[in-house]
Amino acid sequence: MVAQVIDGKAFAAKVRAQVADQVAKLKEENGITPGLAVVLVGEDPASQVYVRSKGKMTVEVGMNSYEHKLDVDTSEADLLALIDKLNNDPAVHGILVQLPLPKHLDEDLVINSIDPAKDVDGFHISNVGLLGTGQKSMVPCTPLGCLMMLREHHGSLSGMDAVVIGRSNIVGKPMAQLLLGDSCTVTIAHSRTKDLPDVVRRADIVVAAVGRPEMVPGEWIKEGATVIDVGINRIDAPEKGTNEDGSVKTRLVGDVHYASASTRAGAITPVPGGVGPMTIACLLANTLTACSRANDLPEPEGLTA
């Protein structure tokens, strides 16, 4: 079998177009422009790339983008003061604090200081609790993007066996909650899982969110299964040659060995061009949702879980 490629890049463009339509309507009919504030502490090069790309797409869909770049040694008090200011700014409907934060900052404390209604990452404990109990919440962007692609491909997920590899608060756990919400039978695997190949072999849906380049080989995948590869890993690619400074060029790979997995899977997301673009599209969708809720307007359809 040769897997169908689930084109996250194209799907994300469609979601962004839907968001842009709704934003135009909000402006025209209600005179409101949604605003997203992104806070970056420090100068991690990968984070800088993501923040730039988020800002660009925020503006492209017609929203206001507010970027706050703070020094790597910013104090916790200063960061909390900025978040407090953003919480109280009516032009800001969504707040994202780019993770990971420098070690001296308490990530949980910082995240939980964001107004849950503006927490477009869905990481605040009250959003986590709402999602876990099946109540209306802000849903984390990466798992939401994965769910949208799965629903689009399968229609109903009811009764399917799903395995999520990884149990992080930002991907694995909320992904498992969403799959459970869609009536999958869900297994969460992690570094202590006894026989991972055997667990993966039983799955109709495999979501890999580990952070280990190409760790899931095709032979683990059940014939016809749907594979969602969340991993973003940069590895050396000597075959591409060297950069001007003499360093070896790199390329992005997922957590799944794409070439072998795509000979067994029924459908698979590529890296790049899969989950990554959907994450950013869902961030914009969440900002629109937050803005609609803040103004007691009906929520955009098809853009929430």
Ligand SMILES: NC(=O)C1=CN([C@@H]2O[C@H](COP(=O)(O)OP(=O)(O)OC[C@H]3O[C@@H](n4cnc5c(N)ncnc54)[C@H](OP(=O)(O)O)[C@@H]3O)[C@@H](O)[C@H]2O)C=CC1
């Ligand atoms: N496409 C996108 O938009 C996004 C991509 N990512 C990418 O997704 C990946 C995962 O990110 P994140 O969840 O933050 O990562 P974390 O490092 O927080 O979590 C990794 C998880 O993988 C598990 N794990 C580690 N080694 C193994 C192993 N050998 N076998 C099975 N499980 C293992 C860990 O288990 P344990 O808990 O036991 O340690 C942990 O639960 C990364 O590549 C990241 O870059 C992340 C966010 C967004």
Ligand SMILES: Nc1nc(=O)c2c([nH]1)NC[C@@H]1CN(c3ccc(C(=O)N[C@@H](CCC(=O)O)C(=O)O)cc3)C=[N+]21
């Ligand atoms: N508070 C917070 N929220 C996040 O959602 C968050 C975060 N912190 N920290 C880092 C991770 C990672 N993440 C990605 C988003 C987009 C791509 C993406 O668009 N990737 C492109 C490739 C980009 C490239 O070429 O480097 C793709 O897969 O096609 C990847 C990764 C969001 N994260």
